[in-house]
Each structure stands twice: as C-alpha cells, then as structure tokens.
Amino acid sequence: SQTIHQWPATLVQPVGSPLSLECTVEGTSNPNLYWYRQAAGRGLQLLFYSVGIGQISSEVPQNLSASRPQDRQFILSSKKLLLSDSGFYLCAWGRLAGGFTGELFFGEGSRLTVL
Amino acid sequence: GNSVTQMEGPVTLSEEAFLTINCTYTATGYPSLFWYVQYPGEGLQLLLKATKADDKGSNKGFEATYRKETTSFHLEKGSVQVSDSAVYFCALSVRSYGQNFVFGPGTRLSVLP
Numbered sequence: 105s106q107t108i109h110q111w112p113a114t115l116v117q118p119v120g121s122p123l124s125l126e127c128t129v130e131g132t133s134n135p136n137l138y139w140y141r142q143a144a145g146r147g148l149q150l151l152f153y154s155v156g157i158g159q160i161s162s163e164v165p166q167n168l169s170a171s172r173p174q175d176r177q178f179i180l181s182s183k184k185l186l187l188s189d190s191g192f193y194l195c196a197w198g199r200l201a202g203g204f205t206g207e208l209f210f211g212e213g214s215r216l217t218v219l
Numbered sequence: 220g221n222s223v224t225q226m227e228g229p230v231t232l233s234e235e236a237f238l239t240i241n242c243t244y245t246a247t248g249y250p251s252l253f254w255y256v257q258y259p260g261e262g263l264q265l266l267l268k269a270t271k272a273d274d275k276g277s278n279k280g281f282e283a284t285y286r287k288e289t290t291s292f293h294l295e296k297g298s299v300q301v302s303d304s305a306v307y308f309c310a311l312s313v314r315s316y317g318q319n320f321v322f323g324p325g326t327r328l329s330v331l332p
Binding site: 138146147148150194196198206207208209210211212213215 | 251253255260261262263264265268270308310312314320322323324325
C-alpha cells in the first residue's frame with residue numbers, strides 16, 4: 105500500500121530564518137507531488153506541483169521554493185521566512201495511471217509559526 | 220477555467236440531523252469529483268469519489284451523486300454524529316498535464332450533542 109509522510113509536524117521559526125519541509129511517498133512510483141498551504145480557517149492554496157524529478161511548477165510567486173531530488177521526495181524551502189509564511193503546509197501525491205482515478209492523498213501536515 | 224463552489228458555512232447541526240452541503244462545479248472536459256474531510260489538526264482524507272455522470276460515491280454514511288446536468292455533487296448524510304464535526308472540501312480533477320486538481324473553499328461542520 106502507499107503511504108506519505110511529511111516532517112516536521114510542528115515548527116516555530118523566527119522571521120528571516122530558513123525553512124525546510126520534507127515529504128516522502130512510499131509504495132508507488134512516478135507520482136505527481138504537490139505542496140499546499142492552508143492559512144488559519146481558510147481553504148487550500150496550491151503552491152507547487154511536480155510531475156517528475158527536477159520538474160517543478162510554481163502556482164504562486166512568493167518567498168518559497170520547491171525541489172524534487174528523487175522520484176518520491178519533495179522538499180519545500182525558504183531562505184528567509186516572512187510572518188505571512190505562517191500556516192499549515194500539506195504535501196500530497198496523485199496518479200492518473202495504475203488504477204488511480206485522479207484523487208490526491210495527503211500527508212499529516214506541518215504547522216509553521218513564524219514569529 | 221475549472222472551479223468549485225460550495226457553501227462555506229459554518230454549518231451547525233444537532234446530533235442525528237440531516238446534512239446537506241451543496242457543491243457545484245465548472246470544468247473543461249470531464250472531471251472526476253471528490254469530497255475530502257479534514258479533522259482538526261490533521262491532513263485531508265478522501266471521503267468519497269465519483270468518476271462519471273450518475274455515479275454515487277458513498278462512505279461512512281455519507282453519499283454524493285455526480286449530476287452532470289446540474290454540474291453538482293452535493294454531500295448528504297441522513298443522521299450526523301458529533302464525530303462528523305470537521306471541514307469538508309469538494310474537489311474536482313481533470314486529466315491534464317500536472318493533473319489539474321481544484322478544491323472548493325471548504326465547509327466547516329459542527330455537530331452538537
């Protein structure tokens with residue numbers, strides 16, 4: 105079966121510090137990978153998606169970047185955090201082949217507070 | 220473009236009440252439709268799905284029918300429980316480069332004992 109994990113689950117960072125959130129998927133190959141952000145009490149904002157190693161599409165210009173160094177690893181980074189980067193970050197994977205019908209599968213989420 | 224509209228709530232119901240959360244969509248092509256649920260402090264879980272017109276998705280007493288003529292996918296449950304309190308997201312997926320996936324804004328449901 106497929107699993108997805110992201111970490112850390114919670115972090116508190118000062119303004120101007122760097123950020124690295126990591127997400128890994130197990131039990132499948134060539135997944136599409138996604139990073140979403142959810143502000144408090146709000147909906148989901150797609151930040152980045154990737155259809156393959158080294159292929160990153162950015163949906164919203166901002167202070168963040170993403171990388172996919174391996175097929176099942178997706179990393180969200182920032183060189184200098186802003187207060188507005190606070191939120192709940194969700195990694196997800198999906199496939200349209202191998203019996204999957206397009207749904208996304210989400211990790212547990214990472215709650216970031218920037219002070 | 221593709222979009223999903225749903226009632227934003229919050230919706231407050233008493234235990235054992237009937238639940239309806241409306242969802243309508245706009246899509247180019249033939250989308251698959253989904254309902255996701257998010258419990259406090261957690262990620263999203265797929266609740267149910269439907270991939271073609273007139274399909275009915277069902278899970279945990281919830282159900283939704285893919286209505287192409289009204290471009291709708293309303294979520295229903297006959298008798299809600301306190302444990303159903305969560306945020307519910309309607310979503311669609313269209314086969315395209317990068318798997319175009321669109322979420323609605325979410326509906327917060329509170330069920331009171």
